[in-house]
Amino acid sequence: MHISNFDLYRDLLKEKSGLTLTPDKAYLIESRLMPIAKKWGYTSLDNMCMALRGVPDPNLIKDIVEAMTTNETSFFRDTKPFDLFRDHILPAMMKDRASARKIRIWCAAASSGQEPYSLAMLLKEKGAALANWQIDILGTDISTDILETAKRGEYSQFEVQRGLPITMLMKYFEQKGERWIIKDDIKKMVKYQYFNLLDNMAALGRFDIVFCRNVLIYFDKETKGEILGRIAKQMAPDGMLLLGGAETVMGITETFKAVPDKRGLYMRADSPALASTSAATAVK
Numbered sequence: 001m002h003i004s005n006f007d008l009y010r011d012l013l014k015e016k017s018g019l020t021l022t023p024d025k026a027y028l029i030e031s032r033l034m035p036i037a038k039k040w041g042y043t044s045l046d047n048m049c050m051a052l053r054g055v056p057d058p059n060l061i062k063d064i065v066e067a068m069t070t071n072e073t074s075f076f077r078d079t080k081p082f083d084l085f086r087d088h089i090l091p092a093m094m095k096d097r098a099s100a101r102k103i104r105i106w107c108a109a110a111s112s113g114q115e116p117y118s119l120a121m122l123l124k125e126k127g128a129a130l131a132n133w134q135i136d137i138l139g140t141d142i143s144t145d146i147l148e149t150a151k152r153g154e155y156s157q158f159e160v161q162r163g164l165p166i167t168m169l170m171k172y173f174e175q176k177g178e179r180w181i182i183k184d185d186i187k188k189m190v191k192y193q194y195f196n197l198l199d200n201m202a203a204l205g206r207f208d209i210v211f212c213r214n215v216l217i218y219f220d221k222e223t224k225g226e227i228l229g230r231i232a233k234q235m236a237p238d239g240m241l242l243l244g245g246a247e248t249v250m251g252i253t254e255t256f257k258a259v260p261d262k263r264g265l266y267m268r269a270d271s272p273a274l275a276s277t278s279a280a281t282a283v284k
Contacts, residue, residue: 005049009033009064012052016065017142018198018227020220032067039063066143071214073111075164076118081213081242084265086122089240093208094129096238101133106207106234108197109215110139113150113190114159117182119211120189121168138204140195147192153182198223201230208236213264214244221252228253238273241266 009029013019021029033045040060042048051060076082093103107116116139123135141147160169160180173180195204197215210231216224231241232255241256243249243264249256256266257274267274 005046008049008052009045012061013065013068016061017069017196018223019069019218020223021068028068033064036060036063036067062144066145069142069218071109071111073114074162075114075160077115077163078213078245079163080245081211081264082118082122084242084262085119085209086125088262089209089265090122090126093240094133097208103133103135103209104205104207105135105137105209106204106211107137107139108195108210108212108231110141110147110150110192111143112146112155113139113153113192114155114163115139115211115213116150116190116192117153117186118164120186121172123189124172124186135189137190138207139190139192140204141192142194142196144194147194150190150192153187155180155182197227201234204234206236207234208239210235210239210241212241212243214247216243216247225253229255232256232268235268237268238271239268 006023006026006029010021013021029045033048037043037045037048040048040051040063042051048060051057097103105116105119107119110116116137119137123130139147139150141150155173157178157180160173169180172183172186174183175181195201212227212231216227219227228249235241240259243266245264247264249258249266255269257269259265259267259274
């Protein structure tokens with residue numbers, strides 16, 4: 001692929017999704033976009049570039065962005081964040097919201113649904129403790145195709161074997177041929193919608209818990225800071241943010257501070273709970 005064409009793909013992805021591609025990631029363009037080129041009848045990525053330099057079909061741009069931003073995921077990915085959610089975050093939220101009995105959770109970059117469904121299963125495991133609670137889980141993604149996959153809640157044997165405990169597989173899924181379908185009582189706990197993290201978040205409403213894991217690594221420093229700033233505005237004063245294990249707010253934003261001894265867990269810097277030592281230890 002000609003270097004000028006790499007620059008075109010890089011600039012297009014930056015504009016449409018915020019994704020930052022460096023030259024060492026050129027192989028991703030080759031591997032992910034060749035199927036798109038073939039789908040649209042182009043013999044090479046350079047030939048597809050010729051169309052992009054003219055007046056490209058909006059659906060071609062959509063296919064390119066979706067191919068480059070769809071990320072691999074799995075149930076209970078990395079384990080630790082889900083342990084934190086079950087053992088520390090949820091109990092703290094249930095205590096602080098005992099009168100309102102409402103919790104809103106946002107899974108940004110939800111991909112094919114494994115993360116929000118994992119949270120739904122953990123909530124279901126609480127049983128009577130969450131009776132009469134209104135708990136909303138919103139999963140968003142920039143890919144409309146992957147969101148349709150998430151809504152179906154249908155997974156292969158390989159996908160359910162990755163991170164999903166066998167007890168939960170048998171309890172919350174039904175097998176149909178070689179596919180596993182998540183049961184309706186779990187599926188209805190999650191709502192999905194298209195959302196680009198570069199856009200205004202006000203319409204999403206306020207959240208108590210935000211999972212934004214393994215997505216900020218694809219943005220440059222300035223864009224990361226802008227996204228985190230917008231997320232903070234949508235969070236309750238004592239809301240909690242979970243980032244991926246390789247992600248941090250250090251050197252990026254002063255809006256969030258790490259919760260002591262809880263890797264990957266953050267709260268707004270102005271949170272009363274974070275400012276108070278006794279309140280901070282309550283999330284341990």
